[in-house]
Amino acid sequence: MQRILRIILVVFTCLTIGYLSGIVTRESITTWYPTLIKPVFNPPNWIFAPVWTMLYVMMGVAGGMIWNRIDTDEENVKKAFKFFIYQLALNALWSYLFFGLQNPLLALIEIVLLWLMIFETYTQFKKIDKVAGMLFIPYLAWVSFATVLNASIWWLNK
Numbered sequence: 675m676q677r678i679l680r681i682i683l684v685v686f687t688c689l690t691i692g693y694l695s696g697i698v699t700r701e702s703i704t705t706w707y708p709t710l711i712k713p714v715f716n717p718p719n720w721i722f723a724p725v726w727t728m729l730y731v732m733m734g735v736a737g738g739m740i741w742n743r744i745d746t747d748e749e750n751v752k753k754a755f756k757f758f759i760y761q762l763a764l765n766a767l768w769s770y771l772f773f774g775l776q777n778p779l780l781a782l783i784e785i786v787l788l789w790l791m792i793f794e795t796y797t798q799f800k801k802i803d804k805v806a807g808m809l810f811i812p813y814l815a816w817v818s819f820a821t822v823l824n825a826s827i828w829w830l831n832k
Contacts, residue, residue: 681738
């Protein structure tokens, strides 16, 4: 039971971060964001909430799976979880920089750091539990796309 509770707790934490990021995003998505020139590959706004919800759940399950390995590999689990927390904090910060401060350049710099932390988290998770690592691949792919989108928006609106 403790194993399931750990997973639920990490999923809940990730979804809470996502919810708080959504609060920062909500106003700008209807006021500022529509005024920007966007690339042709910009997805419709409605796609972001379900994609991010799925990614937060997958990230939370992966984090919970790693936490469940604390008894067998404490040193590596603690190291991996530090990267997990860093990437989660950077994830939340991006929404504030892009939508809250309406600063695509600063958000672009930050999303590169976020991508690196996600990649390191994936690398650390994969060493401990291959499935947990694999759960980070869609997140890494989406943030790769988001980085290109962020860069394009910055370039088109500078």
